[in-house]
Amino acid sequence: MPRNWQRGVMRVMRIPNHPVTVTAVHDFTPWYRRVTFSAPDLVKDLDVFPTLWLRLWVPHPAKGDGYVSQRGYTLVDVRPDAGTFALDFVLHDVSGPAGDWARQAHPGEELEVALTPAHIGLPEGTASVLLAGDVTALPAINTWLEAIPPEVEAAVWVEDDHEGRDGLPRTDRAGTAWTWVEREGPRGAALAEAVAATAPAPGRYAWAAGEKSLVQAVRPVLRDRLGLDRAHQFTQFYWIEGRSTG
Numbered sequence: 001m002p003r004n005w006q007r008g009v010m011r012v013m014r015i016p017n018h019p020v021t022v023t024a025v026h027d028f029t030p031w032y033r034r035v036t037f038s039a040p041d042l043v044k045d046l047d048v049f050p051t052l053w054l055r056l057w058v059p060h061p062a063k064g065d066g067y068v069s070q071r072g073y074t075l076v077d078v079r080p081d082a083g084t085f086a087l088d089f090v091l092h093d094v095s096g097p098a099g100d101w102a103r104q105a106h107p108g109e110e111l112e113v114a115l116t117p118a119h120i121g122l123p124e125g126t127a128s129v130l131l132a133g134d135v136t137a138l139p140a141i142n143t144w145l146e147a148i149p150p151e152v153e154a155a156v157w158v159e160d161d162h163e164g165r166d167g168l169p170r171t172d173r174a175g176t177a178w179t180w181v182e183r184e185g186p187r188g189a190a191l192a193e194a195v196a197a198t199a200p201a202p203g204r205y206a207w208a209a210g211e212k213s214l215v216q217a218v219r220p221v222l223r224d225r226l227g228l229d230r231a232h233q234f235t236q237f238y239w240i241e242g243r244s245t246g
C-alpha cells in the first residue's frame, strides 16, 4: 500500500487516484523526455483544456519503503481513441523523486495519478496572447497553442540555457512568434526585460509559469508595465530552485 498522508486527505476530498501504465518513452533531447501512459478510463471522457495538469504519485525511496510523493505535470498528446496521454519531463540535474523516476521509466511500469482540474481559458475579446516561462512551462505552452483560435495572435517567450533546444516539441501554429531568452543574472531577469520591451497589443492576455523567482520577476511586468488586470493574466509557480516539492 503506497504511503503518504496527503493520499488520505485527497480520499476525504473524494479526489480519486487512477492507475496508469507506461507504454513508451521518447527523448526529444538528453534532458527532455516524453513518457506515454495508457489510462483508457481516465482519458475517455476527459475535459481537455490548455495547461491541464495532474498529480503524479512517484516512489520516494529517501522517505522510506513504499512512500510516494505527488508532483505536478502537464498532460500533453491526449488521445481518447487510443486511451493514452503523455507527460513531458525536464530531466534536471539535482535529484528529486519525479525526475529520478522519469530517468529510469520503462514500458510496463505502473503508477497512479490524480486530477484536480481548475479550468482556464481566454477572456472574451482576446486578440493576442503572450505565453512566458521556463522549459517546465513548455508542455503547457504547447497546449495553449493547440487551443488558441487562429485569428488570435500568439507570442512565446521562454528563458532557458540548455543546449539542443531545436529538438524540443513545439506545437506548429501559423503566425506564432517564438523567442528564446538566454538567462542573464538572476532567474527571470532577462525574461522580464524581454517581455517588458514587447510592443503594446490591444486585447492582450498573458500567461506565465515556471520557477518561482522567474515568475516573480515577470508578474509585475505583466501587471504594471503591460497594464493587465487579473482577468487578463495568470501566473503560476511550477517549482522552486533549491527546494524539493516535499
Ligand SMILES: Cc1cc2nc3c(=O)[nH]c(=O)nc-3n(C[C@H](O)[C@H](O)[C@H](O)COP(=O)(O)OP(=O)(O)OC[C@H]3O[C@@H](n4cnc5c(N)ncnc54)[C@H](O)[C@@H]3O)c2cc1C
Binding pocket: 053, 071, 072, 073, 074, 075, 087, 088, 089, 090, 091, 092, 093, 094, 095, 096, 097, 098, 099, 100, 135, 136, 137, 139, 140, 237, 238, 239, 240, 241, 242, 243, 244, 245, 246
Ligand atoms: C501545475 C504544474 C505543472 C507542471 N508541469 C510540468 C511539466 O509538464 N514538466 C515538467 O518537467 N515539470 C512540470 N512541473 C514542475 C515539476 O512538478 C517540478 O519541477 C518538480 O519539482 C519536479 O519534482 P522532482 O521530484 O523531480 O524534484 P523535487 O523533489 O521537487 O526537487 C528536488 C530538487 O530539484 C530541483 N528542481 C525541481 N525541478 C527542477 C527543474 N525543472 N529544473 C532544475 N531543478 C529542478 C529543486 O529545486 C530541488 O532542488 C509542473 C508543476 C506544476 C505545479
